[in-house]
Amino acid sequence: MTSFYTEEQVLTRVGRLTRLRLVSYVEADIVRPLATESGPAYRPVDVARLExxxxxxEEFELADDTLAIIVSLLDQLHDARADLRTLADAIAREPLEVRARLGQALVRRRG
Structure with a gap:
């Protein structure tokens, strides 16, 4: 079961976060809370992102457009890692000779 947090709970959990900054992140589409009948609902991943x-x-005084780029790159990296994990799982299910050939190809590729 996934936990959801209200705006007030997010502001309490993320000590440095102000309401104005939270609204700014949402308006800049850096954080996308779920729309519910009782208002925005934030997932644990949203809370981690807000932290x-x-x-x-606070530390680097980055503008929202810069933060959006950083978050986009982090999302791409996360997706690439998930794809790599899926590929590694698929390779692990292949026969030994196929895994050996793929391993050799990777060694050659790295030089």
């Missing part, structure tokens, strides 16, 4: 965004904003 990172708050730290980057």
């Amino acid at each position: 990172l965004l708050s730290e980057l904003t």
Whole structure:
């Protein structure tokens, strides 16, 4: 079961986060809460993202457009890691000779 957090709970959990900054992140489409009848609902991943965004904003004074680029790159990296994990799982199910050939190809590719 996935937990969801209200805006008030998010502001409490992420100590550095102000309501104005939260609204700014949502308006900049850096964080996308779920729309519910009782208002925006934030997932644990949103809370983690808000913690990172708050730290980057406070420590490096990054603008929202820069934060959006950083978050986009992090999302791409996360997706690439998930794809690589799926590929590794698929390779692990292949016969030994196929895995050996793929391993040799990777060694050759790396030089």
